[in-house]
Amino acid sequence: MSTGPLTDILVIDHTTALAGPYCCQLLGDLGAEVIKIERPDGGDQARGWGPPFVGELSAYFLGTNRNKRSITLNLGTPRGREVLHRLISRADVLVHNVPRESTRRKLGLDEATCCETNPRLIWASITGFGNTGPYAEKPGYDVIAQGMSGTMYITGEPEHGPIRFPTPIADITAGMYTALAIVAALYARERTGTGQAIDTALLDAQVTWLANIASNYLVTGEPPRKIGNAHPSIVPYQPFPTADRWIIVGVGSERLWQRFVEVIEWPELRDDPRFATNADRLQHREVLVPLLAERFRRRPAEEWLTRLEAAGIPAGPIHPPEVALNDEHLLARGMVIELEHPVLGMIRSLGNPIKLSHTPVTYRRPAPLLGEHTVEILQELGYTPTEIKRFRQEGVT
Known part of the structure; x- marks a missing residue:
């Protein structure tokens, strides 16, 4: 039983891959009931993305895909579309990732048809390039958005070619933005009584990750360049090798710089005009960073981290994922969870980073098997056992 802020909200998840499923999982964690519609002939292609x-x-x-029920439905059939629209008539939200309007109309997923069925529906589209503009109907994956957004171009060391961020950041960002938009649209519906359409593009979402780099360019007209692990506006703010392993240090203010030079036992740096202010340090980055790297190599990581923490300077170890996922702090904050699957047993996965004091996220069910809940959902929609059997025989489900 959900006690989350989205309890009693029904979400139809007609998405595949990552952005849409991630969006709907966020809504499910917040208490929404999520029904995932999948093709009978294999379902979401991400089911096979392994090992x-x-x-x-x-x-x-x-x-x-946790906190979802799965129904298989062939939307290429009239009866399949009939079931879809019976669901839509009861739903609060529909999320899809079909890029072509002609395909959406064919499947009964287009905005006009869905909102005619249910004027209160929040109709959310997540596609590679959005529903307007010259690229609107192009197919797109996360990696395409990373490349076209400028992100890959500026990632990595100057001497290297473009580098893809190892996790699907365009998908994740688009999913988060869409979830936020859905919550905003639900709130607006409380005042207006009607739903609305949401149009999210992976490319748009990924461009927002340029953040301060985009702002710098838009203000100055100077093209961004690769600077590896360094920060374009703050020095020092990057990894350093110690005697035994790497650490990360962020000296983000002049007050912290004053403490930092004491921690590394190099007070002379404070009086060096090349490093007096952050702007000076930025100008002389190529001089300062090698000096600091040599100093950090003199002691082991733990000693440096103890000193930096005592001085209130943000710093930390650089963990491989297997260490991070077993970190006592992350475990204490519920960032690794366990869910009992009725067929597969105990499954560990990432938790939700949202912490709500009165209506917390909940983990009520693991990712479903393909079509695991088809019969019970059809029964809830009022279909008889005879009709349900016929659906299966006719390839509707």
């Missing part, structure tokens, strides 16, 4: 697999489900799919 690794747990039983028949890929780890990829397991990580973005």
